[in-house]
Amino acid sequence: MDRDWGFRLPVSCLCLTKASLLSNYDIRIVAVADVLELRGALLAHPAGSPSITGDDHPSSCHVAARRNEIPVGIGSIYSEPTPDGNPTATWKLHGVAVDHGHRGMGVGALVVERCLEHAAAHGANVVWCTAPAGAFGFFERCGFRRTGDPVDHRGGPQYKLFAEIGPLRRSWSI
Numbered sequence: 745m746d747r748d749w750g751f752r753l754p755v756s757c758l759c760l761t762k763a764s765l766l767s768n769y770d771i772r773i774v775a776v777a778d779v780l781e782l783r784g785a786l787l788a789h790p791a792g793s794p795s796i797t798g799d800d801h802p803s804s805c806h807v808a809a810r811r812n813e814i815p816v817g818i819g820s821i822y823s824e825p826t827p828d829g830n831p832t833a834t835w836k837l838h839g840v841a842v843d844h845g846h847r848g849m850g851v852g853a854l855v856v857e858r859c860l861e862h863a864a865a866h867g868a869n870v871v872w873c874t875a876p877a878g879a880f881g882f883f884e885r886c887g888f889r890r891t892g893d894p895v896d897h898r899g900g901p902q903y904k905l906f907a908e909i910g911p912l913r914r915s916w917s918i
């Protein structure tokens with residue numbers, strides 16, 4: 745029987761090939777320490793450390809896709825107003841990354857889905873994130889929409905994206 749997540753991502757991670765490959769991954773909520781190494785290896789850190797302010801937020805949730813107990817895909821989410829100051833049940837998704845040898849199989853989409861599920865179960869209506877030019881297409885495939893003008897960063901423009909996810913139709917928690 746299909747699980748009722750309260751929302752569905754439009755990605756095609758349910759095709760038989762991907763579903764079969766994804767069964768090799770264990771997707772779960774983990775401690776922040778379990779995402780920092782991969783985050784440090786795969787994402788840029790202008791401040792020099794893979795930790796960000798949101799990691800300490802009480803609402804912060806970290807998800808890892810693990811293969812043989814080693815995190816190969818990660819993402820984090822926490823309650824945070826949008827850049828335009830909308831404080832109403834908005835959460836920020838960040839630090840989404842998948843190790844090179846595990847890309848293209850739906851791992852990233854599954855990590856995003858679990859993050860959104862967690863936020864939805866905790867009352868989020870809107871989730872936002874930023875992404876560079878090379879990655880915003882991934883978030884669009886995950887149901888996000890671009891908004892506003894890109895913001896200039898040292899590493900190139902960052903695009904703002906948001907997804908409306910609530911309200912959840914039934915309670916579900918991981």
Ligand SMILES: CC(C)(COP(=O)(O)OP(=O)(O)OC[C@H]1O[C@@H](n2cnc3c(N)ncnc32)[C@H](O)[C@@H]1OP(=O)(O)O)[C@@H](O)C(=O)NCCC(=O)NCCS
Nearest residue numbers: 756840841842847848849850851852853878879881882885
């Ligand atoms: C972006 C990233 C997380 C994608 O992970 P992934 O596991 O390869 O993605 P998935 O296999 O789940 O892809 C889901 C869908 O998005 C698409 N997609 C994946 N990466 C994409 C990209 N960079 N641009 C456009 N579409 C992309 C896939 O083709 C797939 O679409 P489909 O359903 O039509 O097949 C991964 O490439 C990565 O770690 N990149 C470096 C870090 C980064 O840029 N993170 C995002 C900013 S924080």
